[in-house]
Amino acid sequence: MGTETDGLKRDVDDTRAHLARNVDLLADRVVPGRVARRKIDATHSRLSGIKERVMGTAGAAR
Known part of the structure; x- marks a missing residue:
């Protein structure tokens, strides 16, 4: 049972890190200065x- 719990905790931590990275990337895309620079x-x-x-x-021309 302990190994299953450890595996679940690892999965949750991995998912949380993945979501945090995606949120950071999305937040970076909507920074007004960066949007203007891309345009x-x-x-x-x-x-x-x-x-x-x-x-x-x-x-x-040559």
């Missing part, structure tokens, strides 16, 4: 892609 980076990336398609790249 800015995505916009910059899209604009750079559009500029390269319209103007071409420096290597293509």
